[in-house]
Structure formats: structure tokens, C-alpha cells
Amino acid sequence: MPLEPAANVLSQNCPSRTVLRHLTDRWTPLIVTVLANGQPLRFKSIKEKVEGISPKVLTETLRSMERDGLLTRTATASLPPRVDYQLTPLGLTTVEPIRALRLWAENHLEEVEANRQRYDALVAA
């Protein structure tokens, strides 16, 4: 059994780059965030919590995550129809990294904005 060559996102053709890009897609971190506790959520409910996402893009992003094995999709043929999405064990392992990234953005917002103002003032001068 040969050892796999180590994946390395710095390498031009390493497929781990696409994995990283999926993980950092515009809406993926937000969807992981609302599913983070492991409980299933319905399509409509996700759409409400992730403010501003369109149904088309939500469907696309959920499909992509399902394909990568991050979540499961369970359709119930009830009336009205019901579809539940739930993170898989693999998906749950992304929760902590994504949570850290999200918290960084939320907690350093003011500092970043202050830096921008300083920079823009310098450049204008």
C-alpha cells in the first residue's frame, strides 16, 4: 500500500484546493453555522436563518455539500412536502474550524474597520 502523497493547498494542482474553496464558498460557512448543533433543519427554516440567500443558491449550495458528504437530505412526501437537512459526522467536523473563523470575523469587526479608516485616510493624503 503506497503512502498517499500529502495534500498541499499551496500546490497548483492539488485537489485539496477545491475542497478548501468549497468550504469557503460564500454561503457554506453560514449554512454550517445554522446546522452546527447537529439537529436537522428544513429548507425553509435554513432560508430564514441565513438572511438574504435566494432559494436557487440555497439549493445549489446544499446539493454541493450533500455531494461532498457534509450533510444529508431527507425528503418526506407529506403535504406540504418536507425536506430536512442535517450535518453528517464528517460535516460536524467542519463546525469547529468554521466557528473559529466566524467568531474571528464577528469579534474583530471593529478593529478591522478602524484599520480601514486609518489606511484610507493615509492613502487619500
Next chain:
Amino acid sequence: MPLEPAANVLSQNCPSRTVLRHLTDRWTPLIVTVLANGQPLRFKSIKEKVEGISPKVLTETLRSMERDGLLTRTATASLPPRVDYQLTPLGLTTVEPIRALRLWAENHLEEVEANRQRYDALVAA
């Protein structure tokens, strides 16, 4: 002193969303990765380590990171010219979250690819 309203990336107009998007720009995690040890690197050196990035986009991304206060740019008027980039203390606080994300991508690559094959086989059927 009024308390700041808590930032929340799930809110449509919360400016923390743009901070998160910057952090997850196509090249930002890779640039943070090569600067992660805190040592300054020259433009050319970054360009070589982050395989495939064009000089234009590297300049743009570095400028954006400098504006947000993640790194400093130090130009030396020597010949040939020399410009060093180095993570700031703020930038260094992104290293761990980004490292976790990168490691996830690299370490779960095979599992993700296996899931994709399974999914595509099912959908084709």
C-alpha cells in the same frame, strides 16, 4: 458608553459578513499560510510559494489585507527594489483558524472525493 450590538454574520446587513468574505477570499488563506510563522517575506517569494497566483491578484490581495490591518508592507528603495510583507499581531490571530480550515481540506480530501464518486454514481443511475 453604549454596548456595541453584537456582530452576527447571519444578519443580512451585518458588516462582519464582509470581514468573513475577505478572510475566505480565494487567495487570502494561502497567503496567510505562507506568512504564518511571523517572518517577513518578499513579494517574489510569496508569489513562488503560492503557486499559480498572478502578480496582479497578489498585489490586490496584499493591499486588501494591508488595509484591513492583517499585514504590513515595507518597501526598501534598494536595487533591485525590495518589498517585505509581514503579518501584524492582528494578522497572526487569523493563523490558527485558517490553519484549522486548511488542515481540514488537506486531511479530508480523500473522504470528500469518495463521497463525490458515490453521489455521482447514484445520480447517474
Next chain:
DNA sequence: GGAACCAATTACCTCAAGGTAACTAATGGG
């Protein structure tokens, strides 16, 4: 007999991120 409900799908459009290629300034080296 229409409206509401849910989870989409479809067709279409837009825009900005990113890519490509050529060019610049300043100077030392052959």
C-alpha cells in the same frame, strides 16, 4: 374556484473576481 403552502426548478441576466499579457522604473552586469 381560487389562494396558500413548501421545496424546489428554469431561464435569464449581471457583475465583479480573477486571469492574461504587455509594459514600466531604476540600475548593475556582460
Next chain:
DNA sequence: CCCATTAGTTACCTTGAGGTAATTGGTTCC
């Protein structure tokens, strides 16, 4: 005289992610 070097800039183009709006289907509610 011309090339190499470094860190870009400029003009231009492409692409694909994402947005918008309308539509579907089956059933119950009014």
C-alpha cells in the same frame, strides 16, 4: 548596447458565482 532583476501597473478579457423572477405540483383551507 542590451539584458536581467524586482515589484509592480495597465488595459483588456473571461468566466462563473450568484441574483431575479416566474413557474411547477399536489393538497388542503376558505
